[in-house]
Amino acid sequence: MNTHKSAGENITVVDATLRDGGIVNNFYFPQGFARALYEADKAAGVDVMEFGYKVSKKLFNVSEFGEWKFCEEGSLRAVVGDKPEKSPKIAVMSDVGRVDLHTEVLPKEQSVIDMYRIATYVRQTEEAAEMINFCHDMGYATSCNIMAISRESEGDLKRCVETICKTPVDVLYIVDSFGSLYEDDIKHVCELYGEAAYKYGKQLGIHAHNNQQLALANTIAAMNAGATWLDATVSGMGRGAGNAFLEGLLGYLRSPRYNINPVLVFIREHINPLKASGVEWGYDxxxxxxxxxxxxxxxxxxxxxxxxxxxxxxxxxxxxxxxxxxxxx
Amino acid sequence: MNTHKSAGENITVVDATLRDGGIVNNFYFPQGFARALYEADKAAGVDVMEFGYKVSKKLFNVSEFGEWKFCEEGSLRAVVGDKPEKSPKIAVMSDVGRVDLHTEVLPKEQSVIDMYRIATYVRQTEEAAEMINFCHDMGYATSCNIMAISRESEGDLKRCVETICKTPVDVLYIVDSFGSLYEDDIKHVCELYGEAAYKYGKQLGIHAHNNQQLALANTIAAMNAGATWLDATVSGMGRGAGNAFLEGLLGYLRSPRYNINPVLVFIREHINPLKASGVEWGYDxxxxxxxxxxxxxxxxxxxxxxxxxxxxxxxxxxxxxxxxxxxxx
Known part of the structure; x- marks a missing residue:
């Protein structure tokens, strides 16, 4: 009775383990973790790896965070080399107002970063648009990840989305920050975002949280409603209840583009020890x-x-x- | 952006913790567990509590299993008394061929059991129909839970369903034994089952497993496709990856008929200690x-x-x- 077909031709799978997982352990990953993850993602066919946040060292006490809170060029190059392969692409996330654009975002030709993912609240829409424009002008691909939407009114969200879609942003993300959305909500938001996104030639993305154990289901629902950028993390590692599981998503996609095995090996060699060391996340x-x-x-x-x-x-x-x-x- | 409305008017929530959870620990629950669960289900408004299996003591070594493998009248009455309240209804599961109908299924007036849930494979359809008829004639409500359907052909499944629906069975269950089905599969099976079920005036039920962390999502999908009997277990306790979480389902339903608090208290007082004692289940x-x-x-x-x-x-x-x-x- 399994009617499932393979998907994935037009899909971009984003591994956000270091970034969303980093919130769990203040970005203190064991030696070798990031490099092993990069190699696993490469072998698995993962399209984009988000390495962490790019936030200003002036705003955070550097002694309290591991290197993936800041994603400095040196940290990245120590993992990916000076001329990383085409895949996985290298992404970082910047919160609106938390990075000094003019000193901390290098021109693309000086950086191994491919993409800036701009995280914003609806009330920061104008600043987000400025950041997108800036990063785009510096040569990067960009996404806009609008957070905490479950409490926003439809009107405010529409205006935000329209403004963002008028920028050169590449991907508009549906983010279920609180893990509170259901499939019907996801479909509804995909329609609402899609109206502007398709008009302006943008792609839709989904970043789900697993508070109700619906993260993978909501990711699939978004895909079925037109989202092509799908976020996941290995074993769901992420703040609180965590995210959609990368291994579950790759398994679901059943695409020859993706190979689940390197992720399974990474779980045994790096995730299981991390959990055994006391780092905790996941549904509760x-x-x-x-x-x-x-x-x-x-x-x-x-x-x-x-x-x-x-x-x-x-x-x-x-x-x-x-x-x-x-x-x- | 939460568009979710409350549901539940025509819903029957079934707590299968003792039965499916019992497979995890050979039905050896701590003293007081079953009674506390019964009280919690009663206070939570849960409609049906499945106490365990009713299988023949001639077929299994009684020294290897706790009492809820057999659900003898004395075990049940020790929890629910001689005249249990109307709700939750008391259900037991019997596998086809594993109970001696003529000596082990008492006439309804001699039993506190309200419902027999008949678990069958497609190849056992005729025997299942006989069991349903027998239990119905003895005065019980019945369901038929057709297992392992993901590997059955559509034709075989259709014939099975048609045969079962011609019996006096009350509920026809979609069972995702392997946790392999996706929303589209669930919808498809609901249509396939629904065709016969509605013709013969039967209700549809769903029993999902959490192998891909889709148990709650698939339960909701089945509900949206017409299923009204929804199985869940406290904290998902059940064989292997376990089931849909009762607390998640009650939360989702947002119905004044159900109260999540007694389940939350039960988790603290009985599930957390059970886990701490080394009993393991859930996604892996x-x-x-x-x-x-x-x-x-x-x-x-x-x-x-x-x-x-x-x-x-x-x-x-x-x-x-x-x-x-x-x-x-």
Whole structure:
């Protein structure tokens, strides 16, 4: 009764393990982890590898973060060499306002980075557009990842999307920051984004979170609704409940372009030891509860950090009138 | 952007924790577990609680299994009393050929059981129909849970469904035994089953497995395609990768009929200690690989039992020509 056919001809698979996974361990990955992941992604046919954030060292205490918080040219070249192969492409994420464009974004010909992924809130749309323009002018491919959309009004989101699509951005990302969206929501957002995106010749992307264990399902739903850029992380490593699993996505796609085996080997050699060392991520009750209520996962991360298990009190707290959810840190 | 509305008016939520979860620990649950679950399900508004299997003590060594492998009247009454409340209804599962109907299935008026769920393979359709008729004649509600359908041809499945629907069965279950189905498959099977089911006035049910972390998504997909009986287990406890999570399903349904809090308390008080005691279930790489390839999870259970992590060899083994997958034990 399996009616499934292979997909993937027009698909771009993005491995965001170092970036979203880095939020779990403040970007302190063991020696050799990044290089092994790069080799695994290359062998697996993964199209893009997101190495981390590119944020300003003036804004963050460098002693508190590993190198993939900053993605300096030297860090990247130590992994990919001076002339990296065409695939996987090398992406970094920059939050609006958190990178000094004029000193920290090099002209493309001086960098091994291929793509800047601009993460923005709706209220920062104008700044995001400026950043996209800047990075594009410096020679990079760009995406715009609009965060925390589950709490935005349709009108605000439409205006944001229209503004972004008028820039030279290549990919417009649907981001389910809180892991709160269902398939119907995903379809709805794909339609809403798609209206502007297709008019301006942009591609759609999806970045899902696994709070309700719907990350892979929502990624597939977005693909079926027109998204061609699909984010995933190895074993779902990512903030809180984590992401869609790269191994599950590659398996689903059943495309000769992708090979699941290098990812399986990477799991044994690098993910299993990372977990054994105490690094924790993935579905748990508090993440379900923030996802169900469209609340930032930091509330659940704090709950887990405090080793609380009074789930019912937590649910009462985050749904109480006047509750102020934590936001981006 | 959350467009989600509440559901649940015509829904029957079935908690299969003791039954499918029992496969994990040979039905040896700690003292008080079943009673606490019954109280939690009652308080949560869960409609049906499946207590375990009803199989013949002549076929299995009773010293190797806890009481919920057999669901004797005394075991059930010790939990629910002699006159249980109307809700949750009390269900047991019987595999075709594994219960002595004439000595082990009491007339309804002598039993607290409300429903027999008949688990069958397509090749056992005639015997399943006989069992349904027998249990119905004894006064019970019945469902028919057709297993391992991903490897059946559409024609065989159609004939099976037509035969079953001609019995007095109440619910026809879509069972994704291997966790191999995708939303499109689920929709397709719902249509195929629905054709006969609606003609004969039967309801559709869904029992999903989480090998690809699609159990909740597939449960929702089945609901949207007409299924009204939805199986889940607390924290997904179940064989191998486990099931759809009851707490996730109740959260999704957003119905005033259901209350997630008693389930959350049960997780803290009974599921967390069970896990801490070493009982293991849930998504892991080998289950993904059997799910992706439509192979019985026992292959992955054996792999895990042997503490192997050579995933790539396992994948080669289970996809090799001539590989004979383990089947029902």
């Amino acid at each position: 009750v508090p993440y379900l509860l923030t996802g169900l209520n469209g609340i930032h996962p930091y509330a659940a991360i704090d709950f887990e950090h405090d080793r609380r298990t009074d789930y019912e009190n937590f649910l009462a707290e985050i749904t109480a009138e006047g509750y102020v959810a934590p936001s981006h840190r | 790489v080998p289950y993904l690989l059997t799910g992706l390839n439509g192979i019985h999870p026992y292959a992955a259970i054996d792999f895990e039992h042997d503490r192997r992590t050579d995933y790539e060899n396992f994948l080669a083994e289970i996809t090799a020509e001539g590989y004979v997958a383990p089947s029902h034990r």
